Amino acid sequence: MSENRSFFKDTVERILTDTLDKTDIDAAEERRLPAGLYDALIENGITLMLVSEEQGGIGASVADAAVILRAAGAAAAPGPLLETMLGQALLAQAGLDPADGLLSLAFVDGLALPGEGETAWTDAILYDVVWPEAVGHVLIVARTDDGARLIVTSASDWTVAPGTDAAGEPRDTLTAASIAVMSKRLHDYDALLRTAAILRAAQMLGAIDWSFRRSVEYTSERKQFGREIGKFQAIQQMLAELADHVLASAGITDAAAEGLNATLIAAARSRLADAADATITIAHQVHGAIGFSLEYALNARTRRLMAWRDDFGSVPYWRRTLAQGFAGLSREAFWPAVSDAGLPTAA
CATH class of the missing domain: 1.10.540.10 (Acyl-CoA dehydrogenase/oxidase, N-terminal domain)
Known part of the structure; x- marks a missing residue:
């Protein structure tokens, strides 16, 4: 940075x-x-x-x-x-x-x-x-x-x-x-929409990352059957899955915001939709009933994820936009197009 x-x-x-x-x-x-x-x-x-x-x-x-x-x-x-x-x-x-x-x-x-x-x-x-x-x-x-x-x-x-x-x-x-x-x-209208979309993506990423970190902290605080729930394998697997979503979303969102490439922005918004859904599901599963209470801070993030995920282009819109960039390519052209989707070329 x-x-x-x-x-x-x-x-x-x-x-x-x-x-x-x-x-x-x-x-x-x-x-x-x-x-x-x-x-x-x-x-x-x-x-x-x-x-x-x-x-x-x-x-x-x-x-x-x-x-x-x-x-x-x-x-x-x-x-x-x-x-x-x-x-x-x-x-x-x-x-x-x-x-x-x-x-x-x-x-x-x-x-x-x-x-x-x-x-x-x-x-x-x-x-x-x-x-x-x-x-x-x-x-x-x-x-x-x-x-x-x-x-x-x-x-x-x-x-x-x-x-x-x-x-x-x-x-x-x-x-x-x-x-x-x-x-x-x-x-360009589409370029302006993409800018708004990636800025909203950054807000979503912040809420996703906070929810993940708070979930990890909560599992070390909450005890069940005499030990922290974070020591149970099922909870560890859920948090590992959520960590994958956070890391993948952060990487593609940061790259899209830096380069403002149309393909990367569409991919970031598509990827963040999956990450938001997983965050809402896993974070609330980990927290149990307390996560739904208005007194607890988690719902302020997950409810905003629900509100933001379709802003400045719905999830289906961005997935169609992403797919259109590769539709019609030959077998030989497809992988190079995917692997070089807006990423900067090394000098």
Whole structure:
């Protein structure tokens, strides 16, 4: 890990330790954000990580941002951190100034949207928008025939129909008879979706890794029949299986975030889906009934895994995308394509 990346990681972990506790995580289910956490993140420039220095940001890479989001996922930090970090970067790419406060971000493909140059959107509707009542703007990334458009709306102009995800955080439906919009052209929609997908993957990896480590610790604390349950062979086998998922997911997610290769990102999201399912199953099996209680911290991670696994592309979407990269290859071409799927070539 580079010196800068280590600094980012240490900074965010310190902020999370100082400003986030179980009470804050639970409060998210009552639609309350941890204000102290986000004040500190904004003050330290974390929400502008992906904005260039010339535009007032830090100019970090996606891999740098992934380290931060992995720490946030491990801490079960609620709120639109990913959406704000990436949303600020998209505003900068569109030639706009950074927005004050937090942002919601939605990717849409096939929804009826205002045309380029239009300043109003009639009969507007958006689904599954995160934390719209806690942000200043809702940003929409829309697929177009020649790339993508960024549509900027004021969050207060929407009518909110409350909803929740598996973790109890807001995922609302937004409607408006007519809403003012600003539209700017962006580049490749699929590339932007892949960036969002790998950043969400980093959050998932953080939650998976935390759940694994806590499960190992718990098995050395909990005793049954006079000895720690971690000494039972069945428990050891489950933890070994979960360790395999953690290591495989970490390797492919880190590589995908570093290179932003389309094949690796699709593979990372596909692999993380299996790891998330295994984490939810094994961690709760190891913990027994206590893991399901709201008072215990495990469910804050596993429920977020349920909420995140289909964000920015569902599991079937990423598996189809991965398969399409190899479909039609000859027997002779298949293995070279698999073994060189986006990995850097040695000098």
